[in-house]
Amino acid sequence: MLFDLRSRRRKRAIKVVYVFLAVLIGGGLILFGVGSGNSANTGLLNNINSSGSGGGAEQAYVNALNKAQKKANAAPNDAAAWAAVGRAAYALATLPTSYDSTQGFTSYGHTVLGHLRNAWTRYLSLAPGKPDTLFAQEVAVAFGAPPTGIGDYRTAETAQEVVTTADPTLYQNYYTLAYDAYFAAEYTLGDQAAATALKLAPKSARKQVQSALASVKVLAAQQTGTTSTTGATSSTAASGSTGASGATGASSG
Secondary structure, rough: OOOOOHHHHHHHHHHHHHHHHHHHHHHHHHHHHOOOOOOHHHHHHHOOOHHHHHHHHHHHHHOOOOOOHHHHHOOOOOHHHHHHHHHHHHHHOOOOOOOOOOOOOOOHHHHHHHHHHHHHHHHHHOOOOOHHHHHHHHHHHHOOOOOOOOOHHHHHHHHHHHHHHHOOOOHHHHHHHHHHHHHHHHHHHHHHHHHHHHOOHHHHHHHHHHHHHHHHHHHHHHHHHHOOOOOOOOOOOOOOOOOOOOOHHHHHO
16 A cells, blocks of 8 residues: 555545645646647657547647657757647647546556656756746646646656746645655755745645645655655745746756
């Protein structure tokens, strides 16, 4: 089992964490609109073809991805071209053959997400001056917490840094950044983001946010087999900045 659920206190803590996270993810889905020259890339591209699609309508998404990939291959130093690849891959990843609402991403969907991850990595490596926030949002969702993501928290964290930097006024952004950072074993960043989430959260929600984040930190350490070297999450742990640094900083995450 992933977690020891025999303790009533542990069951209650896990319930609090995931109920609260579900609320945040639900808001994110509405906000983000979910559902709506490098030869190394061609191997993956060969796997994205009509064999995984459900008909002519979906083939149009496949064709859009293939077209975007060709443009990026022809201009590998064009950040906008890689963003276009990523956006096309994300669109394909939200279709029924890629994502099942009860089972999560299909094997075909995981193939498409591999293409999305590659596009995001190439995009960040080019350190765009003004990162594409919508692209970052899509990556954060796709690689973040299940069931809307696949739990690749290191990738999700780099994208969530960009999202949070773009709108540093929302405590939900910092909560998600802390969650991703903890599960990526980036405890310093997680603590900084958690502290800012608590500072920005309305007073009526602070106790719930603090409890949920403390539980997330413990559960993340258990799942990743790592030990936090920083102090416990508290509302006074930091005064503001999370250290989220946009695309340039995110690329080192």
